[in-house]
Amino acid sequence: MNVLLWVGVMLIGGAGSVARFLADGVVAAAAGRGFPVGTLAVNVSGAVILGLITGLALGHDQALLAGTAAVGSYTTFSTWMLETQRLTEERQHRTAALNVAVSLALGIAAAGLGHLLGAQL
Amino acid sequence: MLPQADRREIAAIFVGGALGTLLRAALAEAFPQPPTAWPWPTFAVNIGAALLLGYFVTRLTERLPLSSYRRPLLGTGLCGGLSTFSTMQVEILKMLDAHAWGLAAGYAAASIAAGYAAIQLATAVVRRVRVRP
Numbered sequence: 001m002n003v004l005l006w007v008g009v010m011l012i013g014g015a016g017s018v019a020r021f022l023a024d025g026v027v028a029a030a031a032g033r034g035f036p037v038g039t040l041a042v043n044v045s046g047a048v049i050l051g052l053i054t055g056l057a058l059g060h061d062q063a064l065l066a067g068t069a070a071v072g073s074y075t076t077f078s079t080w081m082l083e084t085q086r087l088t089e090e091r092q093h094r095t096a097a098l099n100v101a102v103s104l105a106l107g108i109a110a111a112g113l114g115h116l117l118g119a120q121l
Numbered sequence: 122m123l124p125q126a127d128r129r130e131i132a133a134i135f136v137g138g139a140l141g142t143l144l145r146a147a148l149a150e151a152f153p154q155p156p157t158a159w160p161w162p163t164f165a166v167n168i169g170a171a172l173l174l175g176y177f178v179t180r181l182t183e184r185l186p187l188s189s190y191r192r193p194l195l196g197t198g199l200c201g202g203l204s205t206f207s208t209m210q211v212e213i214l215k216m217l218d219a220h221a222w223g224l225a226a227g228y229a230a231a232s233i234a235a236g237y238a239a240i241q242l243a244t245a246v247v248r249r250v251r252v253r254p
Contacts, residue, residue, distance in 0.1 A: 006143065013142020014135035017202045021134050021193070043206040050207035051214065068149055068208070073142040075206035078170040079197075081236035082178060085244070100233055107210040108217075115214065 005061055009069040016073030023074075035095060036083040039076065044106045046075035051111035055118020133190040137198020141170070145203050156215035157224065163208050164232060170204035171236040175243030184247060 020042050028038035050071040058066065080103055087096035148162040177195045181188065209232060216225035 006146075009146045010139040010143050013146070013202050014139035014198075016142065017138020017198050018131055018134050020138075020201060021131075021197050046207040047210040050211050054211055064146060064150070068146045069142055071207050072145060072205040073138050073202040075208075076201040077167040077204035077206045077209060077232070077236060078174040078200045079204075080206060081171045081233075081240050082174050085175070085237055085240040103206070104229060104233070107206060108213055111207070111210040111214045115211075 002061075005064070008065055012065055012069040013073040016070045020074045020076060036080075036087075036099060039079050039083060040099070040103055040106070043075045043080060043103055044110045046071050047107045047110035048114040048117075050075075051114025051116075052118035052121075053114075054111075055115040056121060127189070129190055130193045133194035134198040134201075137194040137196075137200075138202035139198075141199045141202025141204075145205060149208075156212070157219050157221045159224070159228065160209075160212045163205065163212060164228070164235075167204045167209065167232060168235045168239050170200040171239040172243050173203070174200040175240035176247055179244045179247040184250070 023042050023045075024038035026038075027041040028036075031037040050067055053063065053067045053071065080099070084096050084099050087093075087099060145162075145166045148166060152162045154160050154162065174196055177200065178192065181192050181196070185191070209228075213225050213229055216222075216228065
């Protein structure tokens with residue numbers, strides 16, 4: 001067990017979470033209310049980067065730091081679900097269903113695109 | 122333009138995110154899964170984080186007095202760092218790549234259904250507790 005590696009995981013995870021907060025804020029402020037575009041933008045961009053990192057076939061420690069810690073903390077599942085549930089509560093069923101479908105479809109496509117790019121490098 | 126964000130808020134997100142990420146990474150390292158197996162570590166942290174986020178956000182916005190650092194620390198930081206969207210997408214991609222269509226569809230559907238139900242449940246539990254007069 002490498003203590004330095006796990007300290008790195010924590011520091012990078014903290015930074016990834018702050019990056020998510022800032023990116024979400026910027027996108028949400030630009031796009032306005034209605035559809036949770038901030039979380040969508042964060043999650044889809046993160047899926048591209050993680051796909052790319054997986055395509056690179058990094059060593060164990062590098063993959064842990066860059067993939068699991070950095071991109072893993074940058075993207076979020078819980079906020080995606082919270083925003084979907086709150087949309088349903090406000091009786092915006094179509095927007096809620098769209099938020100699930102679009103995130104999932106774009107997320108898988110983004111991961112696939114990133115993987116292709118990474119394998120080319 | 123960056124939105125207004127004070128230093129304390131950023132620090133709270135950083136600390137929560139560091140802890141959530143540590144927990145998620147430790148689980149992923151302790152239980153490595155082959156691409157055609159159900160990704161229990163990711164599934165567990167995602168559903169657990171959804172449960173916690175539903176609880177925290179409902180309690181903080183509907184039950185507790187306004188606080189400037191609790192939501193960033195517990196919601197944006199801890200739950201955001203604990204849960205992950207990108208890993209889930211890459212896992213689904215690998216399942217599709219291995220032609221495990223049923224597993225991919227089942228994993229996506231179960232994650233969304235359980236994640237949604239977790240938010241709903243946690244929210245309902247908090248709202249059942251009456252506000253003190």
